[in-house]
Amino acid sequence: MALLWVSTKENFKTLLETIVQKGMKLMGVCLMTLVVFLFSIAFYAYFSTLLPLELDFLFGVESSTSRTVYAFIQSALSIYLVILILFNYYECLSTDPGSLDKKQYLRWKKIDNYLKKQQENNHQNEIQENQTNQENQENQNNTDEIIEMPNYSNDAPATSSINQIEQDNIVIDIEKDEKEQLLNDENDDLDNFNIDECMEELGDFPDFASMFICKKCQVAKPPRTHHCKICNKCQLRMDHHCPWVNNCIGLNNHRYFVLFLQFLFIGHIYFAILSIIPIHNAYLRFEKGEIPFYTIKELFLFFIILLNLSLIFCVGGLYFWHIYLLMTNQTTIEYSENQYYKREAQKTGNVYVNEFDLGYKTNFKMFFNIGLRTPWWLMFFPIKVPPYGDGVHFPSVIDSVGLRELPPNAVLIKH
Numbered sequence: 001m002a003l004l005w006v007s008t009k010e011n012f013k014t015l016l017e018t019i020v021q022k023g024m025k026l027m028g029v030c031l032m033t034l035v036v037f038l039f040s041i042a043f044y045a046y047f048s049t050l051l052p053l054e055l056d057f058l059f060g061v062e063s064s065t066s067r068t069v070y071a072f073i074q075s076a077l078s079i080y081l082v083i084l085i086l087f088n089y090y091e092c093l094s095t096d097p098g099s100l101d102k103k104q105y106l107r108w109k110k111i112d113n114y115l116k117k118q119q120e121n122n123h124q125n126e127i128q129e130n131q132t133n134q135e136n137q138e139n140q141n142n143t144d145e146i147i148e149m150p151n152y153s154n155d156a157p158a159t160s161s162i163n164q165i166e167q168d169n170i171v172i173d174i175e176k177d178e179k180e181q182l183l184n185d186e187n188d189d190l191d192n193f194n195i196d197e198c199m200e201e202l203g204d205f206p207d208f209a210s211m212f213i214c215k216k217c218q219v220a221k222p223p224r225t226h227h228c229k230i231c232n233k234c235q236l237r238m239d240h241h242c243p244w245v246n247n248c249i250g251l252n253n254h255r256y257f258v259l260f261l262q263f264l265f266i267g268h269i270y271f272a273i274l275s276i277i278p279i280h281n282a283y284l285r286f287e288k289g290e291i292p293f294y295t296i297k298e299l300f301l302f303f304i305i306l307l308n309l310s311l312i313f314c315v316g317g318l319y320f321w322h323i324y325l326l327m328t329n330q331t332t333i334e335y336s337e338n339q340y341y342k343r344e345a346q347k348t349g350n351v352y353v354n355e356f357d358l359g360y361k362t363n364f365k366m367f368f369n370i371g372l373r374t375p376w377w378l379m380f381f382p383i384k385v386p387p388y389g390d391g392v393h394f395p396s397v398i399d400s401v402g403l404r405e406l407p408p409n410a411v412l413i414k415h
Contacts, residue, residue, distance in 0.1 A: 017229065024230045028246030032093065035244060038307070042271065043082065045304045049297065050274045051075070057277050081267055087382035088260035089245070097250030098225075098236030098391050105219045108205040206392045222392040224356075226333055236391035239331040251391040255368055258326065259379065261319035268312045275305045329356045329363040341411070350411045355396045359404055366395075 051074060059067040211220040214227050217234045221227075226238040228248050237251040249257050278301055282292030293302040325331060330338055338354055345352035357363065369388040370376040378385055397404050 021230050021232065024241075024243060025246065028243045031244050032246050035089070039085075042304055042308065045301055046078065046271065046274075047075075049301050050271070050278070051078075053277045053281070054274055078270075081263060081270075083382055084263045084380070085260065085267060088256045088263065091256040091384065092242075092249070092253050092260055093245040093247050095247075095253040095256065097238065097248040097254075098252050100217065100219050100221075100225070100234045100236065102217070102219050104205065105208060108208055111205075112209070223394060224331065224334065225391075237331065238333060239325075240333065251387050254326075255385065255387060258319070258322050258367075261315060261322065265312070265315050265319045268308055268315060271308045272305075272312060275308065278302075279305070326367040327360045327363055328354065329358060329366070330354055345411045350409045351407050353397065353404075353406055353410045355398050356394055357404070358395060358397065 051071070054074070055067055055071055059070070206220075206222060208220040211222055213219070214221050214234050216227050216232070219234065221234055222236065224237045225234050227234045228238060228241050230241050231248050233248075235248045235250040237254070239249040239254055239257075241248045242257070245257070247253070278298075282298075282302075285292045293299050325335060334354075338352065341352045358366070365371045366388045368376075368379060369385055370379065373388070374385055397406065
């Protein structure tokens with residue numbers, strides 16, 4: 001009865017997780033559609049109403065050369081800002097946030113298993129050889145007369161061939177076990193696996209042996225890697241799962257996410273500044289006893305202005321929050337963990353220091369990958385820039401304390 005209850009409980013938990021996962025995916029598609037819709041109507045309101053009102057306020061109703069030149073420059077800058085917003089939003093939702101290469105991990109594990117088996121066999125062969133030599137030495141010491149010793153040289157090839165057969169069987173067993181137990185993908189072609197060639201690549205693989213194993217993915221998790229229950233994947237340097245882009249924010253697209261918030265916030269501020277003109281005109285009409293925002297077009301503009309003002313606080317708050325996180329070199333998930341470590345360190349009179357925090361300037365450059373490999377001005381162009389590092393190895397003040405001046409009572413925790 002207890003076994004039946006446990007099985008039913010696990011099945012219900014799995015069903016609930018599937019429902020939540022599908023629901024979040026569906027909500028992500030709806031929110032993406034909403035973002036595109038709101039952005040489209042704001043774009044239309046700007047060029048159809050706000051920009052003409054600005055031109056009339058600055059240059060009057062009559063057309064002139066200065067009015068035309070100003071309208072062209074203003075339109076070009078606005079379109080440039082729109083391109084930056086759309087580019088970073090598209091890269092944020094289309095770029096893989098940093099999924100782990102499971103096949104690479106399985107190849108490393110296969111090679112590592114082979115080397116361990118080979119090392120064990122060599123160790124056993126050395127023990128047997130030492131025992132044989134010791135027995136031969138004792139027999140030689142106990143014999144006073146010269147007798148004909150058996151020739152063991154003829155047995156060597158046989159022993160060598162037996163060891164070779166055992167090693168071949170080990171390779172076959174490893175391939176079979178790894179393919180059946182570790183590889184649950186029929187599309188992976190490991191039939192032509194060459195252990196000799198892959199052994200040469202072992203030095204290029206990360207040190208997976210020192211990493212934790214994800215219970216869901218059954219792969220090694222590098223530092224700062226977390227499992228997303230919605231995407232059902234482990235993501236490198238995962239920050240959070242964002243339903244507005246229907247994707248995780250991780251190593252490869254975190255940069256685009258922050259730039260998207262940055263240019264979107266600038267666009268909201270600029271839209272709010274231009275909104276002063278129609279609000280001022282509505283106030284003058286109200287003083288004259290007229291009804292402000294009387295027509296449908298004016299009501300539509302009034303709705304967009306209110307929406308824009310509310311989004312300034314939402315987008316701005318999220319943008320400055322991520323600016324703080326990147327300047328301190330931590331993710332949203334790591335922030336809660338670091339706060340716990342800070343409280344625990346304060347109880348003992350110490351100061352907790354984030355091992356990845358290398359200083360504001362260095363953190364900023366590493367996050368945007370500027371000043372190190374790429375120029376800083378690429379931030380203001382719709383150009384793809386890869387993240388700094390491989391997502392597995394991160395510079396740490398533990399490895400090199402000289403990267404940052406630490407207080408004497410600093411507490412460092414290796415992640």
